[in-house]
Amino acid sequence: MVSATLTKLSDLDGQAPFNGCQENFRQPEVMEKHLGRKQRLSAHDVLFYEGDKAERLYEVVRGVMMLYKLLPDGRRQVVYILREGDMLGFSNRDFFDCTAEALTEVELQVFESREISTSPMMQHYVNRCLLSQMEILHEHTVLLGRKSALERVSTFLMSLVPNRGGHGCTGPNEEGKPDTKTVALSMTRQEIADYLGLTIETVSRVISQLKRRGLIKVEKQDSIHITNICGICQLTGMH
Amino acid sequence: MVSATLTKLSDLDGQAPFNGCQENFRQPEVMEKHLGRKQRLSAHDVLFYEGDKAERLYEVVRGVMMLYKLLPDGRRQVVYILREGDMLGFSNRDFFDCTAEALTEVELQVFESREISTSPMMQHYVNRCLLSQMEILHEHTVLLGRKSALERVSTFLMSLVPNRGGHGCTGPNEEGKPDTKTVALSMTRQEIADYLGLTIETVSRVISQLKRRGLIKVEKQDSIHITNICGICQLTGMH
DNA sequence: AAATTCATTTGTTTCAGATCAAATTACTGA
DNA sequence: TCAGTAATTTGATCTGAAACAAATGAATTT
Numbered sequence: 087m088v089s090a091t092l093t094k095l096s097d098l099d100g101q102a103p104f105n106g107c108q109e110n111f112r113q114p115e116v117m118e119k120h121l122g123r124k125q126r127l128s129a130h131d132v133l134f135y136e137g138d139k140a141e142r143l144y145e146v147v148r149g150v151m152m153l154y155k156l157l158p159d160g161r162r163q164v165v166y167i168l169r170e171g172d173m174l175g176f177s178n179r180d181f182f183d184c185t186a187e188a189l190t191e192v193e194l195q196v197f198e199s200r201e202i203s204t205s206p207m208m209q210h211y212v213n214r215c216l217l218s219q220m221e222i223l224h225e226h227t228v229l230l231g232r233k234s235a236l237e238r239v240s241t242f243l244m245s246l247v248p249n250r251g252g253h254g255c256t257g258p259n260e261e262g263k264p265d266t267k268t269v270a271l272s273m274t275r276q277e278i279a280d281y282l283g284l285t286i287e288t289v290s291r292v293i294s295q296l297k298r299r300g301l302i303k304v305e306k307q308d309s310i311h312i313t314n315i316c317g318i319c320q321l322t323g324m325h
Numbered sequence: 326m327v328s329a330t331l332t333k334l335s336d337l338d339g340q341a342p343f344n345g346c347q348e349n350f351r352q353p354e355v356m357e358k359h360l361g362r363k364q365r366l367s368a369h370d371v372l373f374y375e376g377d378k379a380e381r382l383y384e385v386v387r388g389v390m391m392l393y394k395l396l397p398d399g400r401r402q403v404v405y406i407l408r409e410g411d412m413l414g415f416s417n418r419d420f421f422d423c424t425a426e427a428l429t430e431v432e433l434q435v436f437e438s439r440e441i442s443t444s445p446m447m448q449h450y451v452n453r454c455l456l457s458q459m460e461i462l463h464e465h466t467v468l469l470g471r472k473s474a475l476e477r478v479s480t481f482l483m484s485l486v487p488n489r490g491g492h493g494c495t496g497p498n499e500e501g502k503p504d505t506k507t508v509a510l511s512m513t514r515q516e517i518a519d520y521l522g523l524t525i526e527t528v529s530r531v532i533s534q535l536k537r538r539g540l541i542k543v544e545k546q547d548s549i550h551i552t553n554i555c556g557i558c559q560l561t562g563m564h
Numbered sequence: 565a566a567a568t569t570c571a572t573t574t575g576t577t578t579c580a581g582a583t584c585a586a587a588t589t590a591c592t593g594a
Numbered sequence: 595t596c597a598g599t600a601a602t603t604t605g606a607t608c609t610g611a612a613a614c615a616a617a618t619g620a621a622t623t624t
């Protein structure tokens with residue numbers, strides 16, 4: 087029996103064939119916060135470093151995380167943003183290929199890799215997660231390889247508006263209603279820049295430009311009110 | 326029973342619980358070439374288009390393919406290069422998120438998606454493929470987001486040299502022996518440019534520069550002799 | 565082998581985004 | 595509330611890669 091409508095692995099907890107493992111974790115930096123099969127992180131805590139041994143998977147129950155890679159000279163590329171329901175900790179070889187860091191306070195559900203590989207249901211679920219991440223990575227590859235700064239920032243903003251800009255985008259809700267949404271970035275300008283393959287100055291300039299054009303309002307540093315969602319969407323390079 | 330050392334899905338053929346399906350395929354452009362569970366493509370044949378319904382998986386038995394995405398104005402980003410043993414045709418939703426095109430003559434092994442999702446062994450194998458592809462995508466994300474043109478082309482050349490430049494890189498084989506290799510690109514300058522997020526002119530200029538520096542020799546357009554593998558590796562930005 | 569077509573290389577100019585620098589604004593903790 | 599610090603914005607300049615243009619070279623056809 088494989089559920090195709092399952093949207094979170096943690097929903098399975100307690101009913102799936104888990105063998106409640108009690109061993110003590112030795113996770114760097116966050117060890118003291120671990121309790122049972124849940125784990126909490128503060129903003130900017132590192133969950134694991136690139137090169138660490140990969141032994142468990144995590145599901146983001148609350149908060150936002152990022153995966154990034156560093157070049158030896160310090161250049162950083164954020165390769166993935168993880169939000170509620172997303173999984174991380176996958177590894178092909180025995181070691182993580184990215185560093186995982188919390189962007190906000192985070193609550194995680196922890197799974198032993200062994201649990202996953204012995205349960206076909208889990209296996210199937212993980213598979214769907216991977217496919218979904220793969221699709222987002224493909225899209226991000228286009229952004230990094232071919233889009234202008236304006237297109238990158240617009241695409242990023244659209245990614246924060248649920249059910250808009252994507253394949254099933256229906257356009258504005260209702261005729262005449264304001265096409266508007268306030269989004270939480272949960273990232274500094276530097277983190278956004280490292281995600282979009284830009285500099286902090288360029289990100290800032292594009293945001294200022296969108297502000298000047300009346301498409302967004304910056305409420306707090308971390309919170310942007312999009313005044314015209316369709317207007318931003320038109321700037322993503324995908325229309 | 327799950328084999329961890331399996332390196333090609335097609336090796337399973339005949340012994341795995343496949344139900345030899347005989348239905349007629351209606352694959353655009355390549356239909357006439359299909360025979361049984363094998364499929365052949367000529368260079369530049371399209372196997373499937375972005376948006377096509379995803380119903381089967383493919384394993385590259387011979388040749389090289391690419392996955393790419395197009396923006397409405399024609400900009401193209403090649404998101405993945407597939408070589409012998411690689412799988413393609415995965416989809417999260419019911420439709421392909423990329424177009425798949427042959428770079429050379431290609432021989433494929435075809436699998437019905439249904440076959441995969443009902444076999445735990447297959448499921449497990451596909452999982453490892455996805456993880457491996459994910460890791461390569463992460464690395465490519467760094468290339469596109471943070472590397473210079475010289476670093477991109479050097480990284481690309483190194484990716485064509487087996488067992489070098491990666492994690493387990495041992496350096497040159499033996500002291501004093503020439504650190505040399507001839508690689509087949511299997512891609513035009515345009516395709517390389519679209520993979521590396523550059524223009525054709527920039528790719529050409531970097532190749533000329535490497536030639537002038539004595540690090541490579543261009544034998545045929547498609548074949549490059551690397552005179553100093555370590556020298557190229559030093560230019561990838563990863564040392 | 566010559567003719568045609570297509571791909572690649574090389575030269576020149578332009579420009580988007582990086583870099584460098586400074587001012588401004590937002591947060592933090594006493 | 596007010597320093598003090600960190601993050602962001604804005605300005606000026608520089609530069610690497612894009613865009614444009616033309617020449618060269620390779621592959622294919624006749």
